Amino acid sequence: MMRLVVIGAGMASGRMLEQLFNAGFAGEVALFNGEPRGNYNRLMLSPVLSGEKTYAEIVTHDDAWYAAHGVRCRFGEHVTKIDRERKVVVSKGGETPYDALVIATGSAPFIIPVAGKELPGVCTYRDLEDTNAMIAASRPGAKAVVIGGGLLGLEAAAGMAARGAEVTVIHLMGHLMERQLDPSAGYLLQKDLERRGIRIHCKGATKAILGTTHVEAVLLEDGTVYPADLVCMAVGIRPEVRLATDAHLEIGRGVVVDDRMRTSDPAIHALGECVEHDKQLFGLVAPLYDQAKVLAATLMGVEAAFRPVQTATKLKVTGVDLFSAGDFADAPGREDIVFRDPGRGVYKRLVLEGEKLIGAVMYGDTADGAWFFDKIKSGEEVSAIRDTLIFGPAFQGGAQADPLAAVAALPPEAEICGCNGVCKSKIVTAVQGGAVTLDAVRLQTKASASCGTCTGLVEKVMALTLGDSFTANANPPMCKCTDHTHEDVRRLIKAQGLKSIPAVMQDLGWTTVGGCASCRPALNYYLLSDWPLDYVDDRQSRFVNERNHANIQKDGTYSVVPRMWGGVTTSAELRAIADAADRYAVPMIKVTGGQRIDLLGVKKADLPAIWADFNAAGMVSGHAYAKGLRTVKTCVGSEFCRFGTQDSTGLGIRLEKLLWGSWTPAKVKLGVSGCPRNCAEATCKDIGVVCVDSGYQISVAGAAGMDVKETELLCSVPTEDEVAEVIAAFVQLYRENARYLHRIYKWVAKVGLDWCKDQIADPATRRALRDRFMQSQAVYQTDPWAELGMRPADWAPVADLTMRAAE
């Protein structure tokens, strides 16, 4: 009689044994399990954790079943060795001989190697012991930190939160469940979980787990500390291959098996999460059940071959509706169909390749998930129904995503016009009361009557209220990815509290997956300008000059221009510049039109080193090519010049030190002249200051590039301190209201100089603007050279194959 030994009583081996007995297997079975219990439904640990089920309800095979099939249960007994020569396995109960052996040891949770990982109170999420530890720790008010925002981590977080714990999830990547979800769906998931009180910290790298006798807190690389009574590490799994490795079976990342689930030793088979088949690993049960079927056949001497099938993912958190299946990555020749219903928090994305549906990601409404999954698995042609495919099986006819949806979804109290504090319901009431033109609405409500940047939104509210009888003034949308204008997007970001690029794209109904090179930099700017404390700058959404903090040139080299405050330099700085020019073989050193020195033709790989040299000499830059403050041009002023009325040089330096580093919609240049002779050409700058006996004339909206235009007077003030306050406030007004890439003169032409004057003239408004500017500066006035230069390797080629190619 055949002696079959099975190592591991998990999901895979349980199913395999069922199949085997159904097929009439007549041998003797010994079943070892590390856990002190038999097969149970591991998937259902999450409902046990959340309290929706008990352990008893998830047992799949009980004592009676094992007895009925003559299985000798060796639960709680680890197999420590496989002796292939003598065909025995070794455990604490001695040696057990086998004719056929099945390795079904599953996988082991990955533990990140940080200090404190062994402290009591740190657990993983794999078995009943882990689940019970989390249940015990989840008293109301207890603090739990889950490291890992994948499937397991989120189920752990939701389960503990359901029991009243305060849960924080720390996730390394930019969005949750990045292996199953794209950024849009990940964003919706995060919103849902946050609504349940779970705090989510993305892009968070764990540095250490703190505590003396028990965990007390988790420390992140960015310095954040989250107090914790329990820490659950759910960062991934690794196939449990130790036994097989020691026995010298063929191992890749898992135990290598062929189509019949045989290892490199003909007497030994393997299945489940511990195996590698055709270079692939498995982490969901569906393919494991297929493996179970195949292995049972193999053991019965019947031909069968394992072919991995597509898997679909659902998150087992009650009330969270997500679905992902197939391959939804962008790739050669693939096309997307995207549907968003911001009002209902619905996002659906289908990925087509040729005639076929190959992947689907859905959030909020997953009713059609199974239907799409079927289409993916069958590989049937879908081109004939392509136009309506995304509406699912029930669809007849041709509905379209509604461009007005984002505005329709705003609550009645949402602010539409920021200048005059007019909410949506007030406009609706006015329209219903007969104000059917924009002018009439302006007159009655004052909405869009000031700076005018909300005009598009007001029109959309009117269109929603009036229906077909409304015709709007044409203002083109921001880019081909959206129907909204720049102005609408800016106001909706504020009105809806949107704080990330995926949030904007979802809630405002973007029609492309990742935007384009035109909208992404604009959104990145709007978000960091509106939410300086919350938003994390996205370098990959920046144009090359801002990403590399140097100006790219026609041949791919860069020009480097250190800041030269107010055009004033020192012999030491000049020496450092000269040394750098020699050291990096700079082909040209040029004095710029902006009163500083430009080193042209620097190689990208040299940038970190040249920055480090300049930093060492006390110089900063990094914004020389930015949509931000460029130069403050000054003249010599009262310190030296016989006509000078005020210290224009000193004031210029002060202004440059105040404003540098502040990102703006387009570049900003200042000039400060010591008298009306205006040697610093202040009256053709974005902002110009002309010193006079009585104080300072501040004028704005000049231009001297593609257009040439003289500045217009904003106001005159008697002291330098007031100059600083007025200019900070005015720059902030520009930052908060202008469309991306509009210089100050273009923006002022749209909103009107009078409106600007009113804002600045009102002391409370002016001070609030100045305070917001300073708040943003507290975050953004940093020298990017200092930070980015720390990792010089990132600036060099990632690999050099010139040697190999020469072979």
Place this chain on the structure above:
Amino acid sequence: MSMMIDIAALDDIPRQGARVVKTDAGCVAVFRTADDQVFAIDDRCPHKGGPLSEGIVHGTSVTCPLHAWVFDLSTGIAQGADEGAVQTYPARTEGGRVFLDASFLRRRSAA
């Protein structure tokens, strides 16, 4: 027979970004999309030689940093009104590493 060369860790390349691989016949830009697809193309825009590795990556396209031509990373073909194409090379990821097809090097040095 194609041989794949291990170029770098996937995480060496920023999402929605690129890094270059130096070869005797100029640089190859290796891109990583938001969802971890990798593509390899010549790092030279057919318009005026712009380094495509410095462009903004959106979906599976890149916009040249010099004059904003847009290329499909999978086909190398310029999109919209612009005409031209850039050479593409087989690339794939496995176990968190990025691999390029070795034969492209031979073709490149032969060219």
